[in-house]
Amino acid sequence: MGPAVGLWARRFYVGLPAYLQALTAARLAEPVTFPWAAQIEARLGSAGPTTVGDCLLQLALHSAHHRGQVLIALREAGGQPPLVDFIAWVWMRRPAPDWGALGADWIRGA
Numbered sequence: 001m002g003p004a005v006g007l008w009a010r011r012f013y014v015g016l017p018a019y020l021q022a023l024t025a026a027r028l029a030e031p032v033t034f035p036w037a038a039q040i041e042a043r044l045g046s047a048g049p050t051t052v053g054d055c056l057l058q059l060a061l062h063s064a065h066h067r068g069q070v071l072i073a074l075r076e077a078g079g080q081p082p083l084v085d086f087i088a089w090v091w092m093r094r095p096a097p098d099w100g101a102l103g104a105d106w107i108r109g110a
Helices: 003-022 037-044 052-076 086-091 104-108
Strands: none
Touching: none
């Protein structure tokens, strides 16, 4: 992971709890319009309404899909992928991320 992506991820996860805590049912139900909606409609024939809640669920599900792709690639390359199951993280008592493994600048959020 390059420094720019790592820094983005760190900032995202630092701000995520406050964002989630501020979410309301009304906010989750708000519609979202994507700039690429015309492309989706051309491919699917139509595109139904999308909400903020739909987008948050998509974020989690699509991220899980890509984690699976990475794990397969690691195994095919002869590696032993780490345990990435959510329930395993819960069983481990929800440890905080180890940002220190990414270097001193990342710890400071620089």
